Amino acid sequence: MSKRIASTVTGAMALTVLFFALSGEVLADNAGGNGGLEVVPVTAGQVLEAVRGSGERVVLVNVWATWCSPCLEEFPELVKLQRNYAGKGLRVIFVSADFAEEVDGVYEFLAKQGVDFRTYLKTGNDEDFINALNPGWSGALPATLVFDSGGRLVNFSEGKASYEKFEQMVLDVLGE
Amino acid sequence: MSRMKSVAALGLVLLVSAASLAGEGIAIGETALKTDVKMKNIDGEMVSIADVRGEKGVLVIFSCNQCPWVKGWETRMAALGNKYQEKGIGVIMINSNDPAVSSEDSFEVMQKRAAQRGFEFAYVVDADSSMARAYGAKVTPEAFLFDASGKLVYHGTIDDNMRDESAVTKRYLRDALKSVAMGQDVAVQETKSLGCSIKFRKTE
Numbered sequence: 445m446s447k448r449i450a451s452t453v454t455g456a457m458a459l460t461v462l463f464f465a466l467s468g469e470v471l472a473d474n475a476g477g478n479g480g481l482e483v484v485p486v487t488a489g490q491v492l493e494a495v496r497g498s499g500e501r502v503v504l505v506n507v508w509a510t511w512c513s514p515c516l517e518e519f520p521e522l523v524k525l526q527r528n529y530a531g532k533g534l535r536v537i538f539v540s541a542d543f544a545e546e547v548d549g550v551y552e553f554l555a556k557q558g559v560d561f562r563t564y565l566k567t568g569n570d571e572d573f574i575n576a577l578n579p580g581w582s583g584a585l586p587a588t589l590v591f592d593s594g595g596r597l598v599n600f601s602e603g604k605a606s607y608e609k610f611e612q613m614v615l616d617v618l619g620e
Numbered sequence: 621m622s623r624m625k626s627v628a629a630l631g632l633v634l635l636v637s638a639a640s641l642a643g644e645g646i647a648i649g650e651t652a653l654k655t656d657v658k659m660k661n662i663d664g665e666m667v668s669i670a671d672v673r674g675e676k677g678v679l680v681i682f683s684c685n686q687c688p689w690v691k692g693w694e695t696r697m698a699a700l701g702n703k704y705q706e707k708g709i710g711v712i713m714i715n716s717n718d719p720a721v722s723s724e725d726s727f728e729v730m731q732k733r734a735a736q737r738g739f740e741f742a743y744v745v746d747a748d749s750s751m752a753r754a755y756g757a758k759v760t761p762e763a764f765l766f767d768a769s770g771k772l773v774y775h776g777t778i779d780d781n782m783r784d785e786s787a788v789t790k791r792y793l794r795d796a797l798k799s800v801a802m803g804q805d806v807a808v809q810e811t812k813s814l815g816c817s818i819k820f821r822k823t824e
Binding site for chain 2 (some may be wrong): 509511512513514539543569571573574575582583584585588602604
């Protein structure tokens with residue numbers, strides 16, 4: 445009888461541990477995994493924290509806005525890139541420069557694009573934001589910043605880009 | 621990461637930084653470029669920076685029709701341009717966008733916009749985007765203010781609140797223009813804000 449209880453308790457403990465282990469993974473992955481579409485207000489410092497904490501080999505940050513037509517035109521290419529390189533070491537981080545009052549439009553656009561992961565909304569002063577991410581950036585949108593696993597800026601591009609260009613910026617870091 | 625990869629990555633970062641800072645563009649204290657290049661003005665005349673330069677200096681603003689950030693600041697730019705042209709600072713607004721990429725940046729819309737906003741200064745077409753490239757201009761709007769001696773004393777944005785004029789706390793361009801008109805030093809010489817990337821015409 446005690447043996448059965450022991451094994452039941454052990455089994456229950458094992459399942460509990462497994463449950464928490466899996467939950468932990470889901471929560472940790474929420475920052476970039478398919479935890480659902482989110483638009484989280486951030487400072488540039490917080491964007492860099494998300495870059496450094498991604499755990500991925502390469503992080504591509506794209507700064508865009510619903511009022512920026514070249515941003516909207518290149519957007520699907522970045523969604524496609526994230527899909528193609530999911531599990532291959534790439535995290536794509538979208539940061540919208542829309543105003544807080546326009547966040548509904550941001551959600552609407554992202555949902556239409558099939559974005560089902562966390563994204564960000566810039567807060568605070570423009571100049572501080574621009575210079576914190578890259579002092580060499582003019583502030584023009586769209587802007588794409590590619591960081592390595594150490595959070596160092598390795599590649600940068602401003603203005604609309606193609607899938608091939610985004611891919612090459614990422615492959616430069618993945619070392620292929 | 622291996623030593624080789626670290627060196628390569630560092631090299632890449634330096635290259636990216638260097639490319640951003642060196643080569644093209646005009647630094648504070650340097651003189652204007654391509655001042656004799658004639659560009660088509662909204663009244664059909666060919667006009668250069670030298671043609672509009674005033675005795676107190678010249679303001680060159682890279683702008684366009686299409687960008688929502690330009691639109692937000694446009695009445696302020698018109699007011700500043702018109703006012704300081706009267707005070708002896710020449711003003712020229714340059715559109716370097718490729719209308720094939722940005723259809724709203726056609727010459728006809730430039731004319732309409734200038735009329736709507738009451739521009740009393742030149743608004744010209746940078747027909748091959750070479751002016752923007754020479755100046756290192758990347759975003760609209762982007763202002764370059766040169767003083768009476770021809771040196772760049774201010775480079776950057778209009779003010780710190782595109783969205784709400786009543787909430788502006790720092791009138792960067794106005795303060796710079798005021799200083800230059802009085803022959804004084806400009807306190808804040810370089811600023812940045814978000815804006816639209818210039819739609820450069822292809823070089824071929």
